[in-house]
Amino acid sequence: MNSTRILDPALAAVADARGRMLREEVATLVAVLDWCAAHEVSEAEASLHTMTPGLQLGGPGCPWVSEFDTHDLACVLGRSPDPCAVYVGNALELRHRLPRLWARVVALQVPVWKAFRIAEQTQQLPPAGAAEVDRALTPTAHSCTFAQVDRTVASALATHCPDEVERRRLAALEHRRFDVHLDHVRSLDGTVEVTGTLDLADAVDLDTAVAGVAAQLGELGCHESWDARRALAVGEIARAQLALDLETTTGRGVTVYAHLRSDSDVVETTGSTITTEQLAAWCRHPGTTVTVTPVVDLPGGDLTAARALAQQVAAWLHDDAHVKPVIDLTADLTSAGYTPSPRLAEQVDLRDQRCAFPHCNRRRTDRDHIQPHDSGGQTRSSNLARLCRAHHRAKTHSAWTYTQPSPGVFEWHSPAGAEYTVDRSAEP
Numbered sequence: 549m550n551s552t553r554i555l556d557p558a559l560a561a562v563a564d565a566r567g568r569m570l571r572e573e574v575a576t577l578v579a580v581l582d583w584c585a586a587h588e589v590s591e592a593e594a595s596l597h598t599m600t601p602g603l604q605l606g607g608p609g610c611p612w613v614s615e616f617d618t619h620d621l622a623c624v625l626g627r628s629p630d631p632c633a634v635y636v637g638n639a640l641e642l643r644h645r646l647p648r649l650w651a652r653v654v655a656l657q658v659p660v661w662k663a664f665r666i667a668e669q670t671q672q673l674p675p676a677g678a679a680e681v682d683r684a685l686t687p688t689a690h691s692c693t694f695a696q697v698d699r700t701v702a703s704a705l706a707t708h709c710p711d712e713v714e715r716r717r718l719a720a721l722e723h724r725r726f727d728v729h730l731d732h733v734r735s736l737d738g739t740v741e742v743t744g745t746l747d748l749a750d751a752v753d754l755d756t757a758v759a760g761v762a763a764q765l766g767e768l769g770c771h772e773s774w775d776a777r778r779a780l781a782v783g784e785i786a787r788a789q790l791a792l793d794l795e796t797t798t799g800r801g802v803t804v805y806a807h808l809r810s811d812s813d814v815v816e817t818t819g820s821t822i823t824t825e826q827l828a829a830w831c832r833h834p835g836t837t838v839t840v841t842p843v844v845d846l847p848g849g850d851l852t853a854a855r856a857l858a859q860q861v862a863a864w865l866h867d868d869a870h871v872k873p874v875i876d877l878t879a880d881l882t883s884a885g886y887t888p889s890p891r892l893a894e895q896v897d898l899r900d901q902r903c904a905f906p907h908c909n910r911r912r913t914d915r916d917h918i919q920p921h922d923s924g925g926q927t928r929s930s931n932l933a934r935l936c937r938a939h940h941r942a943k944t945h946s947a948w949t950y951t952q953p954s955p956g957v958f959e960w961h962s963p964a965g966a967e968y969t970v971d972r973s974a975e976p
Contacts, residue, residue: 574653581643583621584636587614605633606640607671607678613640616946619939620964623906629938630910634668641667645678648686656687665694669701677708721747731911742782761785804840805898827900843898844876878955882928886921892929899972900934904950904958906968910936916943918952933958 554560588611589602602612615635622632642663644649649666651657666685670678681704685692706713726744746754761781762774770777779959823959875891883889896915903910913934919925930952935943942948947963956972 558762570633570656570659574656577639577642577653577660578909580621580625580636580639584611584613584640587617588612589614603633606638606667607645607673607675607715609675610637610644616948617940617947618623619905619942620962620966623962623966623968626907628910629909629936637671638664638667641671641678644927645675646670646682646686648682649689652686654688654757662689666697669697670704673701673704674708677704679811680707757785758782805843839872841872842874844874844878874876880955882926884927886917888915888927889930892927892932895929896932896934899956902934903936903939904933904970904972905935905939905942906960906970908936908939912936914940916940919951920944929955 553564574662589604591604591612601615603615603618604610604612618632618636621636622629625632625635627635642653646663646667649663650657653660653663666689670681673681681700684700685697688696702746724745724747726746727742729741729743732741750930758778758781761784762777763785765772765777765780766774770780772780873891875895876896877895879895881889881892881895883892900913901911902908903913913936915932916935917927918927918931918933921927925931933950933952939948943950948960950958952958952961954973958970958972960968960970962968
């Protein structure tokens with residue numbers, strides 16, 4: 549659209565801003581691809597090293613890029629490692645395997661996000677399949693629906709990879725799962741998401757059982773909505789099953805971290821803030837076991853007040869509660885040997901919360917000795933940090949280095965000369 553033809557000045561300004569945004573997105577994409585070309589490694593070179601210095605992002609035929617160098621790129625883009633890898637993979641796929649679509653993107657005829665949606669799907673295809681999708685979708689890529697993209701890619705997969713289609717059908721049976729996301733408790737309301745991929749027959753039986761118990765709850769006087777009763781029914785079914793196993797202890801266990809803040813007393817469990825009313829509701833349920841751990845948060849606090857807060861939380865429970873010793877996140881605890889003690893490990897985990905690398909949000913981590921243990925580094929709070937496996941390897945096997953000048957503050961130095969500060973003490 550030509551913004552000079554828009555009579556409304558405010559609307560013209562919106563059109564101009566959108567045009568600049570589209571051009572800047574393409575400019576960033578081109579710059580990232582230029583960076584990839586400058587940091588390309590051959591497949592043969594990558595296979596010579598057991599630490600795998602190359603990453604194959606994008607579909608078959610796309611160039612490999614240096615693994616450890618991508619951490620610098622992620623920091624510059626302000627992305628965590630996984631989204632950065634997805635971005636680079638889509639960019640390489642678009643440039644090297646979807647040339648028709650790439651030309652329309654550069655010409656600002658197809659937005660980058662729409663092209664990436666197609667590139668993400670074609671990475672599973674062989675070169676001939678990707679070329680078929682490129683020919684079929686490029687003319688209408690600016691307006692086609694996601695359903696059209698899925699159908700076109702599925703058709704190419706069936707045509708060029710019939711054995712792969714059957715393999716995936718069989719493999720899908722091994723990918724059935726059922727997940728209760730206890731590491732993502734919704735803040736304050738004390739609820740969690742539950743997701744799963746089930747066999748159709750099992751799904752039908754589960755749905756029937758949940759609906760049946762939900763109906764019984766209504767007949768017994770529960771006035772919650774139907775959806776709420778279905779949610780309650782899952783818990784009832786679980787507890788009924790546990791009661792059948794005489795070797796299993798029924799009831800629930802809740803670990804509460806009582807954090808001392810400057811503005812208010814906060815209660816957390818499994819990493820999320822909850823209200824005292826929610827905690828009380830949990831604890832009124834028969835058989836619930838509660839452990840209270842008082843925590844003195846960064847950048848420091850009053851140990852006496854932390855102990856008093858723990859006792860206050862315990863009093864809220866109106867039941868027996870085990871109160872553990874205070875964990876001071878500013879203290880410099882030590883352990884003999886390489887492996888941290890359980891108390892030191894818990895302190896580091898609470899202090900760092902997740903990977904200490906810039907922009908990384910991964911919570912599945914190792915505990916890294918900032919100064920290596922075999923080089924004289926001690927096992928203590930000031931020399932330990934949580935790093936995900938990818939950034940742990942980058943720190944160990946590349947020129948990435950970091951220090952911890954104060955508790956929860958990490959100063960990183962990249963091979964490209966950039967410096968980054970990760971300050972956990974400044975986070976809520």
